Amino acid sequence: MINYHQFILANGLQVLVHEDHSTKMAVLNLLYKVGSRNEIPGKTGLAHYFEHLMFGSSKNVPVFDTALERVGGSCNAFTNTDITNYYISLPAVNIETAFWLESDRMLELNLSRKTIETQRKVVIEEFKQRYLNQPYGDVFHHIRSLAFDTHPYQWPTIGKEIEDIVNYTKQDVEEFYFTHYRPDNAVMVVAGDITFEQIKVLADKWFGNIPSGEIPKKSIPKELPQTGKKTLTLEADVPTDALYKVYHMPGKLQEGYLESDLITDIIGFGRSSLLEQRLVKNGHIFASVGAYIFGTVDPGLMVFSGKMEKGQSAENAESVLDELIAEFLQSQVEENILTKVKNQAEAMKTYESVQLLNRAMSLAYYAHLGDPNLYQTEYEKKTRIPSEQIMDWASTILKKENASVLYYKSASKLN
Known part of the structure; x- marks a missing residue:
């Protein structure tokens, strides 16, 4: 606190x-x-x-x-x-x-x-x-x-x-x-x-003497639920193909946000993560891969992204990524992995709180959300989330119809 x-x-x-x-x-x-x-x-x-x-x-x-x-x-x-x-x-x-x-x-x-x-x-x-x-x-x-x-x-x-x-x-x-x-x-x-x-x-x-605002702010339109997979293929002068696959997820103060954060931590955080071990270390398609969330106030995006090895296509990369996600959805999160991810979150929070500037920024950010104490209570709530709840949200978010995919293709003759 x-x-x-x-x-x-x-x-x-x-x-x-x-x-x-x-x-x-x-x-x-x-x-x-x-x-x-x-x-x-x-x-x-x-x-x-x-x-x-x-x-x-x-x-x-x-x-x-x-x-x-x-x-x-x-x-x-x-x-x-x-x-x-x-x-x-x-x-x-x-x-x-x-x-x-x-x-x-x-x-x-x-x-x-x-x-x-x-x-x-x-x-x-x-x-x-x-x-x-x-x-x-x-x-x-x-x-x-x-x-x-x-x-x-x-x-x-x-x-x-x-x-x-x-x-x-x-x-x-x-x-x-x-x-x-x-x-x-x-x-x-x-x-x-x-x-x-x-x-x-x-x-x-x-x-004290600065006047408050008098111009009304414009309303922000809400995004409707996505009902079908979206795709876009681009070609550019880049070294290799790249894949970006995103899923809509809840906003910062909504139920499911913390679970979304944990999902990407479990799948994609660190060298021992599923993505790194399966798709990079023991695979031949991805040169690099990661997963994270945008962390936005309104409903945002869960992102899976990666660069391909030379000669490998973004479409092939999506296939192996989809296989891994499908396996993940059929599995249970092992308690030792969940504990590790939550310990990493605690370590990050402790590290951030050392710096005076970070403490000031955190207070300002959570005050703008409505309650400065959310800095602590959000963390405590995150550490109490059971694995079953995480997997329920994974099944809700990681659906084909909720995905948007960018196949960023290399136009280089070397590819």
């Missing part, structure tokens, strides 16, 4: 304070409840684009990084389908600088045409380098659009296509900012060598 105290400002900003006086450092983590799930077709990629804009300038801060480096601080951020998270680490004696910087860009971010165009070019270049010009870089553009018909998870965080980014108007950018970058759409966690009373004073001083 991570100790914390919390309060909410009149404008809706939720603030959590985690005191740790064993360090002289402090962290300010500011999570905005906005990701690519909050975008609409034709305007995709805005959440990620805003992550870039936020590191530009604001009314009283010409260069964000420079102002922070002067007080010995560092910062970074990430955007995913569900949230955008900004974090600052610095000596605790300088914590007020972090409040000044974050409040200034929440209140009056620089959205001049010059700034908008500069960051537009940066994001377009990132799109090209990471997704269009990298081998297999566009995989999840295709697999997401194949698996999802209506939900915004059908495009990646970078955006569906470059044209969307090219066509952002100044009005689009301003509307996104004033809709989502508001105090009542944010969770702030301050952790380290600070006190609760100190943070209450600083939060009210720097964030």
Whole structure:
């Protein structure tokens, strides 16, 4: 359990304070409840684009990084389908600088045409380098659009296509900012060598006068259950064939989510896993293979993916993968394997909690889900799940009609 105290400002900003006086450092983590799930077709990629804009300038801060480096601080951020998270680490004696910087860009971010165009070019270049010009870089553009018909998870965080980014108007950018970058759409966690009373004073001083949001958020369409297997075959200049097979699964707070996580851990985690032992070490089709879940707030995807050996096809790879999954569904999870997987989860949780920043991020993430204590209670629930319950969910999820498959074919003459 991570100790914390919390309060909410009149404008809706939720603030959590985690005191740790064993360090002289402090962290300010500011999570905005906005990701690519909050975008609409034709305007995709805005959440990620805003992550870039936020590191530009604001009314009283010409260069964000420079102002922070002067007080010995560092910062970074990430955007995913569900949230955008900004974090600052610095000596605790300088914590007020972090409040000044974050409040200034929440209140009056620089959205001049010059700034908008500069960051537009940066994001377009990132799109090209990471997704269009990298081998297999566009995989999840295709697999997401194949698996999802209506939900915004059908495009990646970078955006569906470059044209969307090219066509952002100044009005689009301003509307996104004033809709989502508001105090009542944010969770702030301050952790380290600070006190609760100190943070209450600083939060009210720097964030108390920022107005809450007035623009209503757009509703997010729900995905209907899939009723038939979907497939897509692509050819590209890549070294070998690759296979991506995904299944719809429950969202983060739904029944079946933790079981889904355990399924992929049992089948695909580590060198001793079923996938590694059967399909790589003792097989001749897969060069590498893995299984994992997206971990999204709304119902998401369970992913099986792998690269083939030279000359082997993605279709053959799917056949041997299907055989392994069929055998798994007919078996029982041995208690020693389940214990091992749960012990690995405990070790990971312990490792993550060592870092002050990780504790701050965890509190922010679970607070945005509705309860900071979920960080602990979710883990405890996961460790109590019996093998029979895991297999019931495996049978529910790993059905042919629930699958979407991308055969990513090598067009190379060497294959």
